[in-house]
Amino acid sequence: MRTLSLLKGLPVYVKSTGEKIGTVFDLCLAEQGRVEGLILRKGALIKKSFLIPFEEVSSFGADGVMIEETTILQPLQETYQFFEGKERLVGKPLVSSTGESLGILADVYFQEELGTIVGYECSDGFFADITEGKRVVKTDEPPTIGKDAIIVNIQP
Incomplete structure (x- = not known):
């Protein structure tokens, strides 16, 4: 079991290259209370956010999250629910x-x-x-x- 607060801010690495592609920013939740995926924030000055589908995460470590390749990154959609984002659940x-x-x-x-x-x-x-x-x-x-x-x- 893991909490979002422990996951937030962890680096995300590509397993095959060792490249750090960004950090975990939030959770994306499905209506059924399931974790749809992780929200990845990447970029230095201009930050872009992407969805890492939950089933595409190779492993959750204490110091980072591993994925197989960057092709699994998906653009965010307006219909997603976020734990701490615009339509936030935290604080409700x-x-x-x-x-x-x-x-x-x-x-x-x-x-x-x-x-x-x-x-x-x-x-x-x-x-x-x-x-x-x-x-x-x-x-x-x-x-x-x-x-x-x-x-x-x-x-x-």
Whole structure:
């Protein structure tokens, strides 16, 4: 299991050449709560973003992400949902299917092998995070991502 906060900013390397082609900038999410891919940011002055489809990632390391070749990079589409992008999910209220407020979404946990989101890290505010820590909500069902909130079925 890995969180986006651990992945964000890691370099992306081409396995066959050892070339660093950019850094992980965000996650691209499908409507079913699945990780569609990683958003790669490349370029020094003029930055361009591309999608690395999740199934095209060779490996996730502690210090970098490996892909086989640059031909797998895809241009971004307006229909994609991003964790921290324009239509961001981070910062939205997380609510259980029974109507209980779980906090504000701060991070997601996903399985690297499958690309599925298995947990959500919630914040109850700065002081609560310091005294109690952030809460992790585990789920095995896709969330309902709405305009104002994210609805999840929580595991008992």
